[in-house]
Amino acid sequence: MVEVRLDSVSFRYGRKQVLRDVTWCITPGVTGLLGENGAGKSTLMSILVGMRRPRSGHVSLGGSSETPRVGFVPQRFTTPGEMRLIDTISYAAWLNGVDRRATAPAAQRALEAVDLGGRSHERVRTLSGGQRQRLGVAAGLAHDPDVLVLDEPTVGLDPSQRLRVREVLTALGGKRTVLLSTHVLDDVQFLCHRVGVLAGGTIAFDGTVDELTSALAQPNHPGNGLESALERGYRTFMDTLGDDR
Numbered sequence: 001m002v003e004v005r006l007d008s009v010s011f012r013y014g015r016k017q018v019l020r021d022v023t024w025c026i027t028p029g030v031t032g033l034l035g036e037n038g039a040g041k042s043t044l045m046s047i048l049v050g051m052r053r054p055r056s057g058h059v060s061l062g063g064s065s066e067t068p069r070v071g072f073v074p075q076r077f078t079t080p081g082e083m084r085l086i087d088t089i090s091y092a093a094w095l096n097g098v099d100r101r102a103t104a105p106a107a108q109r110a111l112e113a114v115d116l117g118g119r120s121h122e123r124v125r126t127l128s129g130g131q132r133q134r135l136g137v138a139a140g141l142a143h144d145p146d147v148l149v150l151d152e153p154t155v156g157l158d159p160s161q162r163l164r165v166r167e168v169l170t171a172l173g174g175k176r177t178v179l180l181s182t183h184v185l186d187d188v189q190f191l192c193h194r195v196g197v198l199a200g201g202t203i204a205f206d207g208t209v210d211e212l213t214s215a216l217a218q219p220n221h222p223g224n225g226l227e228s229a230l231e232r233g234y235r236t237f238m239d240t241l242g243d244d245r
């Protein structure tokens with residue numbers, strides 16, 4: 001099992017400072033990353049997977065694996081409609097360093113993990129939105145990464161597709177370090193053992209979902225009666241940050 005550590009990571013786009021001295025440890029299991037639009041979640045994830053270099057600070061992966069592998073499922077990806085699922089995922093596996101002869105079995109395993117194993121010879125264009133999302137997860141998974149990072153994996157899915165993706169991610173979190181960003185607090189509630197809240201360029205909260213729910217939730221906080229305890233806790237926490245975020 002692999003742990004991901006960010007040490008004093010800072011990043012800016014031109015003059016816009018997005019991350020300030022972020023220090024955070026992401027442990028095995030599923031961790032959620034929350035934060036308002038533009039808080040810097042995607043930026044943090046792209047640094048974590050090595051797509052962007054921090055201006056200062058560093059990211060390290062430590063644990064039982066000597067050469068930890070990282071998989072990434074971006075927020076938006078294009079799916080080649082005419083390709084078969086197995087070829088798409090074999091290609092992703094090859095891009096991620098899997099030996100050419102091992103790509104097809106690796107792709108089949110990844111498709112099975114996301115419950116698309118029976119459709120491996122169908123074309124991508126025959127998939128629904130939720131199935132495409134799962135195909136994206138398979139692409140991030142085919143090289144059997146120790147760390148899997150997913151940027152808003154349930155966005156745009158209907159409730160039953162969202163449940164299916166959640167089940168897949170829960171199973172993956174059993175033996176990996178999974179980090180996912182989301183705006184859906186239900187996802188966090190059902191999926192995550194820990195949660196980080198990115199605000200004001202730093203990890204303003206790092207703890208368990210229960211801690212975010214109960215330690216910060218104020219029963220008297222005005223709500224609409226429909227929001228969950230976690231939603232109240234998150235909103236209360238964000239209120240405490242005031243204009244700093």
Ligand SMILES: Nc1ncnc2c1ncn2[C@@H]1O[C@H](COP(=O)(O)OP(=O)(O)OP(=O)(O)O)[C@@H](O)[C@H]1O
Pocket residue numbers: 013016018035036037038039040041042043044
């Ligand atoms: N390539 C870029 N060049 C300049 N500014 C950028 C770039 N990408 C993102 N930003 C800015 O950096 C900030 C953080 O963006 P980022 O996409 O990381 O946030 P986010 O938390 O993932 O947002 P969302 O929840 O909307 O996906 C935003 O203000 C955004 O406008």
